[in-house]
Amino acid sequence: MKNEMPDIDVVFDAETIAERIETLAAEIAEKLPENLLVIVVLKGSFVFAADLLRALDRVGMRPTVDFITLSSYGLRTESSGNVELTRDISENVKGRCVMIVDDILDTGRTLAFAKDLMTARGAQAVHSCVLLDKYEKREVSIKADYVGFPIDDFFVVGYGIDMAHLFRSLPFIGVVRKK
Numbered sequence: 466m467k468n469e470m471p472d473i474d475v476v477f478d479a480e481t482i483a484e485r486i487e488t489l490a491a492e493i494a495e496k497l498p499e500n501l502l503v504i505v506v507l508k509g510s511f512v513f514a515a516d517l518l519r520a521l522d523r524v525g526m527r528p529t530v531d532f533i534t535l536s537s538y539g540l541r542t543e544s545s546g547n548v549e550l551t552r553d554i555s556e557n558v559k560g561r562c563v564m565i566v567d568d569i570l571d572t573g574r575t576l577a578f579a580k581d582l583m584t585a586r587g588a589q590a591v592h593s594c595v596l597l598d599k600y601e602k603r604e605v606s607i608k609a610d611y612v613g614f615p616i617d618d619f620f621v622v623g624y625g626i627d628m629a630h631l632f633r634s635l636p637f638i639g640v641v642r643k644k
């Protein structure tokens with residue numbers, strides 16, 4: 466028997482996300498080199514990255530891809546404040562033009578951690594792209610170069626983004642309704 470699912474209100478539907486990703490890819494292709502190294506921050510951004518990478522291919526880019534796992538939430542819905550590196554990339558970033566892809570920019574600690582790490586390893590340039598920007602919540606002064614959608618501060622799920630490991634498979638981004 467299936468568990469009873471809580472109500473989830475749609476914030477960005479699948480079509481809206483898909484359209485935005487096409488324009489985002491065009492913006493990226495205008496500015497960044499064809500042989501970009503895309504570093505996907507797992508786990509939350511795996512669906513976004515899969516769609517963004519194919520959109521980048523459609524606009525003529527030929528990126529290489531690597532993955533890093535960073536965690537600051539655990540099972541909670543509030544950031545713990547510490548960013549933990551649980552799985553590193555395997556590519557050498559020295560001299561490369563890198564673009565870090567994450568699902569949500571919130572306090573800014575995760576993106577700052579990833580950018581500092583790639584810079585310290587000798588990347589020639591470190592750009593960033595996030596699907597959602599919770600611009601009100603910043604605790605570290607950082608901006609993403611490419612943003613899908615700015616959002617207010619509410620806890621979202623779906624399209625790769627989880628709540629205690631659930632809801633990553635939803636095709637849309639939504640907010641769990643409190644009962």
Ligand code: 5GP
Nearest residue numbers: 509544569570571572573574575620621627
């Ligand atoms: P930051 O380090 O900027 O505070 O947090 C960014 C990370 O926190 C994101 O990559 C994401 O994993 C997680 N995060 C931030 N807001 C949310 C949210 O509303 N829902 C979920 N599931 N994760 C979030």
Ligand code: MG
Nearest residue numbers: 506507508509
């Ligand atoms: Mg994350």
